[in-house]
Amino acid sequence: MSTATVRVRTPATSANLGPGFDALGLALSLHDEVEVTAEFGGPATPVEVTVDGEGAGSVPLDERHLVVRSLRTAFAELGEQPSALRLSCRNALPHGRGLGSSAAAIVAGVVAARALTGLTAHDDALAAADRIEGHPDNVAACLLGGLTVAWRDDAGAARATRVDVHPDVAPVVCVPSFEVSTEKARGLLPDTVPHADAAANAGRAALLVHALARRPDLLLDATADRLHQHYREPAMPETFALVTALRAEGLAAVVSGAGPTVLVLATGDQTGRVRALAGGWDVRALQVDTRGAVVEYATA
Ligand SMILES: Nc1ncnc2c1ncn2[C@@H]1O[C@H](COP(=O)(O)OP(=O)(O)OP(=O)(O)O)[C@@H](O)[C@H]1O
Numbered sequence: 076m077s078t079a080t081v082r083v084r085t086p087a088t089s090a091n092l093g094p095g096f097d098a099l100g101l102a103l104s105l106h107d108e109v110e111v112t113a114e115f116g117g118p119a120t121p122v123e124v125t126v127d128g129e130g131a132g133s134v135p136l137d138e139r140h141l142v143v144r145s146l147r148t149a150f151a152e153l154g155e156q157p158s159a160l161r162l163s164c165r166n167a168l169p170h171g172r173g174l175g176s177s178a179a180a181i182v183a184g185v186v187a188a189r190a191l192t193g194l195t196a197h198d199d200a201l202a203a204a205d206r207i208e209g210h211p212d213n214v215a216a217c218l219l220g221g222l223t224v225a226w227r228d229d230a231g232a233a234r235a236t237r238v239d240v241h242p243d244v245a246p247v248v249c250v251p252s253f254e255v256s257t258e259k260a261r262g263l264l265p266d267t268v269p270h271a272d273a274a275a276n277a278g279r280a281a282l283l284v285h286a287l288a289r290r291p292d293l294l295l296d297a298t299a300d301r302l303h304q305h306y307r308e309p310a311m312p313e314t315f316a317l318v319t320a321l322r323a324e325g326l327a328a329v330v331s332g333a334g335p336t337v338l339v340l341a342t343g344d345q346t347g348r349v350r351a352l353a354g355g356w357d358v359r360a361l362q363v364d365t366r367g368a369v370v371e372y373a374t375a
């Protein structure tokens with residue numbers, strides 16, 4: 076029998092960033108940590124999970140736990156399932172708010188399984204995480220850090236590339252107390268969209284990559300979206316109203332991921348102006364996380 080332990084730290088992520096639906100993601104300086112101990116070759120025992128912080132008391136503590144499901148899927152794909160698994164989770168990412176909590180849990184499981192089986196932690200991890208999450212934008216930014224552009228190749232495997240963000244970009248998030256599940260928010264989207272809307276988004280998404288990397292002064296124009304945000308308004312009218320109010324003041328506000336958090340791609344110190352319009356919201360000035368998923372230690 077052999078035992079190995081790994082600790083993985085994964086960042087929050089904001090996906091879409093306005094026009095980049097299912098493609099753009101930005102890693103943020105808010106992190107979950109999970110320590111996983113796996114035994115191989117011993118008698119099969121039930122999984123043990125403890126959770127501190129966000130999700131404590133609400134997420135299941137058995138095989139249904141998302142990090143456990145991700146570990147199981149990753150181990151199955153790697154061809155080696157541990158006989159025992161013990162997890163200790165310390166969560167800072169709020170769940171169901173559009174800050175990539177599910178991606179952070181999935182990436183943690185995929186990266187931990189690779190580290191526990193002696194693989195380079197990030198080998199093929201993006202495609203594996205995308206197969207579980209179902210869209211590649213959050214998992215790409217979570218894994219790689221920074222700003223990421225994600226896509227699927229012709230065989231359907233997720234790919235991503237990373238772009239350095241201009242140092243003047245200062246993300247601010249406005250987090251509401253209510254949750255909206257990504258599943259529900261995706262269910263509000265139409266099967267088809269007008270060609271003019273698709274064309275408008277293609278232009279703005281291309282501009283947004285340039286604005287985030289080189290021209291933060293273009294962020295307001297670059298964050299306009301016609302593909303997903305207004306379709307989701309019925310599930311989060313407060314979010315849509317805050318985005319509209321912030322944009323009217325010249326602040327580059329978008330729905331973060333599938334909502335209901337609002338992300339402002341601020342420049343310099345615009346946090347005070349955001350706070351003035353976001354009374355009752357939990358307003359947090361964050362930084363861009365540049366490291367992505369990190370294996371803090373692994374012992375075999
Ligand atoms: N650290 C975690 N441990 C266990 N389960 C988690 C964890 N993080 C998220 N989940 C599960 O994922 C759900 C939230 O996923 P969902 O995709 O709806 O929102 P999100 O990932 O926070 O937001 P978004 O995808 O819009 O960025 C939680 O309700 C919970 O079931």
Ligand SMILES: N[C@@H](CCO)C(=O)O
Pocket residue numbers: 090091096097098173175210212213257260261303331332333
């Ligand atoms: N692109 C995904 C992100 C979810 O965080 C969506 O908007 O549904």
